[in-house]
Amino acid sequence: MYKAILVDDDVAVLEFLKKLIPWQRLGFELAGEYTDALDAIRAWEGRYPELIVTDIGMPGLDGLSFIRLVQSEEAGSRFVILSCHDEFHYAQQAVQLGVQDYLLKETLTPGGISDIAARVKARLDEDRRLKTEVDRLQSQANRSQSADKEKWLRDLLASPYADDSTVLSRLGEYGLSAEPGHFLPVLFRAHRYRDALGRYRQEEAVKFIVENAAEELLGEERDVLFLGFSGQSFFLLHAFRKDLARNPYDEAAAVADRLRQAFARVLKLEYSVVIGEEACGGAAVKRRLAELAEAGERLFYSDGAVVAKAAERLGEFNREDPFLYHFEYAERFNRLLLEATGDTGPAADAFAAFLAEKRFQPSNVKQLVWKLALDMLLKLKLGMAYDKEKVQQDIGQITHIGELRDWLADFLREAVGEAERIAKKSKKTEIVDAQNYVRLHLGRKITLEEAAEHLHLNPSYFSRLFKKETGENFIEFVNRSKMEKAKELLGGGSGKTVEETAIALGYDNKSYFVKLFKQHFGSSPGRFL
Structure with a gap:
């Protein structure tokens, strides 16, 4: 009205x-x-x-x-x-x-x-009506140009070579004159990107809101160009003349700080900023942008949202393969499922602290976390309300070690809860406790009497109850659990020999272990090495 x-x-x-x-x-x-x-x-x-x-x-x-x-x-x-x-x-x-x-x-x-x-x-x-239509067409045109800029930037960074005149010409088309002669790139990277997605639901919404806010805030900055790269990050490219009267780094830092504060105050989004090194010419712009994108990856291990120069040391990555530790943490998380402890925070804290100390390449860390998560989903027969592709996408969106820690704590808590639900679905509590007791003590000999005592049950009653509920006797379950664990140890990258695997599972006699393994799988354990 x-x-x-x-x-x-x-x-x-x-x-x-x-x-x-x-x-x-x-x-x-x-x-x-x-x-x-x-x-x-x-x-x-x-x-x-x-x-x-x-x-x-x-x-x-x-x-x-x-x-x-x-x-x-x-x-x-x-x-x-x-x-x-x-x-x-x-x-x-x-x-x-x-x-x-x-x-x-x-x-x-x-x-x-x-x-x-x-x-x-x-x-x-x-x-x-006309204003709505004009706004729609203008928004459509802006989005089209934004998509074009983003594609051009991605192609530029992926290309092994860039021609000076071609790059400068495209920058001119997007509104940044090459006449000042020098350029200074600045990277903005979301400190906790999944928080941004939680607030605005979709990546496209985050990109649209951030770009519009940045363009409005940069309205009076004639020599600054916004270059969207992804929902997680974007660049500002400053054009400047080389003279003693102005310090381009100070000017770029001032603009960056103004945007950071506005994003935090109005959009509730935290960004880290890395100021690159100056470039002269189109090829140099491409090179500096690529260096800046790589420097931004090091923010994964930062103490919080920071402002830094690319020339400063943001910490080198460890070239060691994090998958060397896959078996160790797969075991730890498996034990967590068996113990069914409600507080998964300490396990996530310990894993995040390990990663922060080692400083692996973030992309390799995400692959390791994806494999560990997939292992748990398979153990739970995908019973959790998690879609495998969604899990992989969620992990890929993480931009900071603290964000990874929080995601993992939530995932482990869901996994532990699902393990409890599956275990209690069709078995008596005593049987679930007995099976978990066995899985937690596979490294030594386990007798029926020991398990019965742990449950405060009469051994004869426990034996009959176990057979009735599971369809196999207790010793058969122990042997089957040990053989399945042996196969996992031999083929899962633990590095253990057949003899070491036998000892790890409480078998003093290697020959007896090999005999049981053949009975269970129909082939010798050496085949799985």
Whole structure:
């Protein structure tokens, strides 16, 4: 609904217009009546309503001057003039001001005003429709250019070679002149990107909101270009002249700090910033952007959202393969499932601390975490409400070690809960406890009497109960569990020999272990090495 106000020094006219015109039915909210145009200006300055009905001949500020003043503030209001004068020059001035209708008060009727209001509303509706369409087309054009810039940047960074003139020409098309001669790139990287996705739901929404906010904040910066790269990060490219009067690093840092604070305050998004090294020429721009993207990866292990220069040492990555530790942490997380402890925070803390100490390449870390998560999903026969591709996508979106720790703690908590649900689904609690007891003590000999004592049950009763609930006797379950563990140790990258595997599972006699293994799998354990 649109707003309308009445301005006339004749109170009787105001009462007539207020009471006899069905403003609500016509699509207007009557938002004010004024006997003095200056009072209307004070009440509505900067936010004038869509329709203003005003008299011409008023003391102080007359109607035509009132209209000129409102229009000087670039208000989009439409005007209807009421007048006691039928002289041509009043009507002429009204037309020049773009007034919609000019009515003589002596011919004023409710029907006449209603017809005018209906026509004004139709024009306002059409204006709104056209504005919506223009905004849509403008947004579409902006998104198209943004997508084009992003694709160009990705292609540029992926290319082994860049031609000076081609790069500079494209920058010019995007609004950044090469005339200053020198460029300084700045990388913005989301500190905890999954937090951003949690707030704005989709990557495209994050990119759109951040780019629009950045473009608005950079409105007065003539020599700065926004270059979107992904939802996780974007670049600013500053063009500058080489002189002693200006320090481009200080200027870039000031702009970056202004954006960081605005993003944190308004969008609730934290960004780290890395200021690159200056470049002269298109090929150098490509090289500096690539260096900056690589430097941004090192923010994975930062203490928090930081501002740094690429020239500063952000810490080198460990070239060691993190998969050397896969078996160790697969065992730890498997034990966590068996023990079914509710607090998974300490396990996630320990793993994150290990990664932070080792400083592996983040992409390799994410592959390791994905493999560990997949191992658990397979153990639980994918019973969790997790989609494998979604898990892989979630891990790929992580930008900081702290974010990884939180995701892992949540995942482990879900896994432990699912393990408990599966175990209790079709078995008595005593049987679940007995099976977990065996799995937790596979490294030594386990007797039926020992398990029964652990459960405070009579051995004979426990033996019958176990057979009834599982379909196999207790010793068969122990041997099967040990053989399955042996196969996992031999083929899972533990590095253990057959003899070491036998000892690790509590078998002093290697030959006996080999015999049991062959009975269970139909082949010798050496085949799985």
